[in-house]
Amino acid sequence: MEKIIVIGNGMVGYKFCEKFVAQEASKNFSITVFGEEPRPAYDRVHLSEYFENKDAKALEMAPRSWYEENKVDLITNARVTDISRKSKTITTADDTTYNYDYIVLATGSSAFVPPIKGIEKEGVFVYRTIEDLDATMNYVAKLKAEGTQKKAAILGGGLLGLEAAKALVDMGLKTSVVEFAPRLMPRQLNTDASKSLQTKLEALGIEILLSKATQQITGEEKITGMQFSEEETTPFDMLLVSAGIRPRDELAKTCNLEVGTRGGILVTNDMRTSDPNIFAIGECALLNSMIYGLVAPGYDMAEVAVAQILEDKEAVMPSAIDMSTKLKLSGIDVASFGDALNENNGVEIVYENGYEGIYKSINVDKEGKSLLGGIMVGDASDYSMLHQIFLNGMKIPENPAELILPATDGAASLGDVTDLPDEAQVCSCESVTKGQICSAIENGEATDVAGVVSITKAGTGCGGCKPMVADLTNATLKSLGITVKDTVCEHFDYNRQDLYKIIQVKGYTNFNQVLDNHGNGGHGCELCKPLIASLMATINADTANKEYAIQDSNDRFLANIQRNGTYSVVPRVPGGEITPDKLIVLGEVAKKYDLYTKITGGVRIDLFGATLNQLPHIWRELVDAGFESGHAYGKSLRTVKTCVGSTWCRYGMDEAVSFGIELENRYRGIRAPHKIKGGVSGCIRECAEARGKDFGLIAVEGGWNLYVGGNGGATPRHAELLAEQIDNETVIKYLDRYLMFYMRTAKPLQRTAAWQERLEGGLDYLKEVILQDSLGIAADLEEEMQTLVNKFECEWTQAINDPEVMKRFNHFVNSEENDDNLVFVPLRDQKMPEPWS
Amino acid sequence: MQDILQQYKTTKVEEVTVWFKAAAVKDFPKDGGACIKYKNKQIAVFNFTRENKWYACQNLCPHKLEMVLSRGMIGDDKGTPKVACPLHKKTFSLENGENLNGDLDAIATYPVKIEDNSVYVGFSE
Numbered sequence: 001m002e003k004i005i006v007i008g009n010g011m012v013g014y015k016f017c018e019k020f021v022a023q024e025a026s027k028n029f030s031i032t033v034f035g036e037e038p039r040p041a042y043d044r045v046h047l048s049e050y051f052e053n054k055d056a057k058a059l060e061m062a063p064r065s066w067y068e069e070n071k072v073d074l075i076t077n078a079r080v081t082d083i084s085r086k087s088k089t090i091t092t093a094d095d096t097t098y099n100y101d102y103i104v105l106a107t108g109s110s111a112f113v114p115p116i117k118g119i120e121k122e123g124v125f126v127y128r129t130i131e132d133l134d135a136t137m138n139y140v141a142k143l144k145a146e147g148t149q150k151k152a153a154i155l156g157g158g159l160l161g162l163e164a165a166k167a168l169v170d171m172g173l174k175t176s177v178v179e180f181a182p183r184l185m186p187r188q189l190n191t192d193a194s195k196s197l198q199t200k201l202e203a204l205g206i207e208i209l210l211s212k213a214t215q216q217i218t219g220e221e222k223i224t225g226m227q228f229s230e231e232e233t234t235p236f237d238m239l240l241v242s243a244g245i246r247p248r249d250e251l252a253k254t255c256n257l258e259v260g261t262r263g264g265i266l267v268t269n270d271m272r273t274s275d276p277n278i279f280a281i282g283e284c285a286l287l288n289s290m291i292y293g294l295v296a297p298g299y300d301m302a303e304v305a306v307a308q309i310l311e312d313k314e315a316v317m318p319s320a321i322d323m324s325t326k327l328k329l330s331g332i333d334v335a336s337f338g339d340a341l342n343e344n345n346g347v348e349i350v351y352e353n354g355y356e357g358i359y360k361s362i363n364v365d366k367e368g369k370s371l372l373g374g375i376m377v378g379d380a381s382d383y384s385m386l387h388q389i390f391l392n393g394m395k396i397p398e399n400p401a402e403l404i405l406p407a408t409d410g411a412a413s414l415g416d417v418t419d420l421p422d423e424a425q426v427c428s429c430e431s432v433t434k435g436q437i438c439s440a441i442e443n444g445e446a447t448d449v450a451g452v453v454s455i456t457k458a459g460t461g462c463g464g465c466k467p468m469v470a471d472l473t474n475a476t477l478k479s480l481g482i483t484v485k486d487t488v489c490e491h492f493d494y495n496r497q498d499l500y501k502i503i504q505v506k507g508y509t510n511f512n513q514v515l516d517n518h519g520n521g522g523h524g525c526e527l528c529k530p531l532i533a534s535l536m537a538t539i540n541a542d543t544a545n546k547e548y549a550i551q552d553s554n555d556r557f558l559a560n561i562q563r564n565g566t567y568s569v570v571p572r573v574p575g576g577e578i579t580p581d582k583l584i585v586l587g588e589v590a591k592k593y594d595l596y597t598k599i600t601g602g603v604r605i606d607l608f609g610a611t612l613n614q615l616p617h618i619w620r621e622l623v624d625a626g627f628e629s630g631h632a633y634g635k636s637l638r639t640v641k642t643c644v645g646s647t648w649c650r651y652g653m654d655e656a657v658s659f660g661i662e663l664e665n666r667y668r669g670i671r672a673p674h675k676i677k678g679g680v681s682g683c684i685r686e687c688a689e690a691r692g693k694d695f696g697l698i699a700v701e702g703g704w705n706l707y708v709g710g711n712g713g714a715t716p717r718h719a720e721l722l723a724e725q726i727d728n729e730t731v732i733k734y735l736d737r738y739l740m741f742y743m744r745t746a747k748p749l750q751r752t753a754a755w756q757e758r759l760e761g762g763l764d765y766l767k768e769v770i771l772q773d774s775l776g777i778a779a780d781l782e783e784e785m786q787t788l789v790n791k792f793e794c795e796w797t798q799a800i801n802d803p804e805v806m807k808r809f810n811h812f813v814n815s816e817e818n819d820d821n822l823v824f825v826p827l828r829d830q831k832m833p834e835p836w837s
Numbered sequence: 838m839q840d841i842l843q844q845y846k847t848t849k850v851e852e853v854t855v856w857f858k859a860a861a862v863k864d865f866p867k868d869g870g871a872c873i874k875y876k877n878k879q880i881a882v883f884n885f886t887r888e889n890k891w892y893a894c895q896n897l898c899p900h901k902l903e904m905v906l907s908r909g910m911i912g913d914d915k916g917t918p919k920v921a922c923p924l925h926k927k928t929f930s931l932e933n934g935e936n937l938n939g940d941l942d943a944i945a946t947y948p949v950k951i952e953d954n955s956v957y958v959g960f961s962e
Contacts, residue, residue, distance in 0.1 A: 060940065063940055063942065065942070490915065491912075512887065526912060528912075548869075565905040565924070612908075811872060813873055814860045819904045
């Protein structure tokens, strides 16, 4: 058995292992990998995500168990100090010696720290490893504890530096990017593109300082500022250096492998170093006098090295290596491909839209036949297609400007994904071609996007090609005559609307009946169970107590589960009107059970930190004081927010509070595809923000204006005007119809806004159904709603009066004890759960 | 915090040295789960009533290290019995503990037996 030693467990070193063990012939080899860092290889491309979630595991390329399962011997925390080519051995820092037949050097690079006077001062960090990020975050925390506004600088306006800048802004520091060149991302962008990006970054609160040569870092022990010239010194409290990389070639030097004059281990296009038994791949390798600091070429090098070791002498790196990149910098699209900076003097075409902050340029050859390269800032939605046209030398339109001009009505925009040649590389990280994706579907291996991704690995690298993979998948399925049905999950071949009809017509009353008679066997899952629970509630007016094991997390315990597994309690306060006595009860209960108390976004009072077994006790006190469930945990009506209206307000046109209370009490407890919120404003000043709700009313001269289909959330939307100047009775009639129609026909977890948007015929159709009763169902809808209203029962009152139900709220079935894993820490005179590590 | 994870190790039937009588069958919800305490361990026990099968695993979700899995919804993924964590819907096989929709470490599973309407969970310590 031959022995391979991989030195370096970064992204490329890992990729070598992954590609190697996938080969049948790998069985004749043993692989040992040495990693200097304490943890297995992680995704350095997405390192800035660690600032947000501190989740090192989420960045892992593969868990430690992967190495075991694939018989790759991974030794972390181990630095290789010496290679002896004569005896074919290596030695680690703890003086252990290992034999090898082949070495793969994947030592990567280290952060380049420019030799600036004072750069060793406290408060100066590099941006390369998870440990670097930990050190940075600790320092930021220390700075912030001092209480005053602190300033951070990033040295280097490249891709990594800009990502780090956003992270520092998010941590609450005033942040400046200091770049030596006169533009940002100088390797990818030209001056105009850089300006466009700069404007967008400044809007995010990042200061950009260009053409700045740092003379020295000022301060005694700690950094206090950066001196750019004799006249110009800017104060800073910390500095993050992201000024480029230096290949790690020190090990190669110890054994006299050839290295470049400016660093990097010299390799030929078969990835062999000057010793044919030693390979170098990734950022430590110097190929064509270049260091390739991107992950895609690194992966290609790994693949070549794998093939070479397995005696495929034909496998070599191509002479032209694609350095195209597409990324989202703090939500801003930035992409460049091919000869982005037009160094070959092609003909340049530029589209710039200062209003929307979009810059695009392409350059084409003098004959206007082929695309040579391009840059996009602000909108890179056409990147994949343009990149494909460039890579495959595809024909371009007679007027090449069409490639970047915004599509106007009727104009043919870019070609269809199906026009790409089969050999077109769709995913450059994993080298997956269009042909591979299509054939995965054609030969039946995959039937959806998830299947294509798991079989081909397309989209698992940077993820930039995902939209294209999805388009290709859908187009291929369509060409095979396969219609993509929106079934609920693997247990049912029906969508929500189908199941609604089935349950209604057959009169089913529990989950098992539906699964046994119409499902595909099994036990159901977390998708179909809560859905059927919701349908049962809509059709049979069941509360969540009826069949609690099929309810979603929160419905099962009639409370909102919070970060540490405790719950929050929100009693209903219809319309936001509450007596002082009731307010005192809430305060007393919160005090008695030591609950963190806050006004919610829906202007109710939320009591946090209740353990499972406290819930019924808390609710008994609340119910005794006249409160009922607020359904804050359900896909159901939350609040109807009101302004004080004509009851008190000198501008009020109608009694917003009274009507809001009436509506909240009417629709409380009904279960819908998603949560529903309402609002009632007493005049057009709209203090209740009614148009941001699923239904909203505004009092005007002569009645109410009724708006529907608004929401906040990830995609905010204003509600649309359904009817004008209608009286209270008509409002209720229309709302009954509207809500019931929504509950009957929406998809699972689809809010009114998304439902309304996708309704064929749009608002006009909705008006026909609701106002003119074009489907002849208005009476049914009203009757169904009235039944739900009549059958309303407070589920918390139900729960505390049923000893069987009460059993649900014990943490253990065999002990009275509580969860001993809970830890709270103090916060502004209250408490909060200990932060997640 | 990682220490708490170390307490939970998958136990196979043949390794069982203690069959701990946890509670009566009727104390567990149908097609659902509940938590039991054994020494200083929290164990989630699930009753798959449709096929009259029982499973047990650590109550600790390895994602954010909270004691919540017993409150998760159960079901199956192409026939594999699973539980979905109530916090972020991470799903785990109850046969081998594997994380079915991600790369989290596997959870520890324990054997369950039913005798005289009582639920017993097997431990090796």
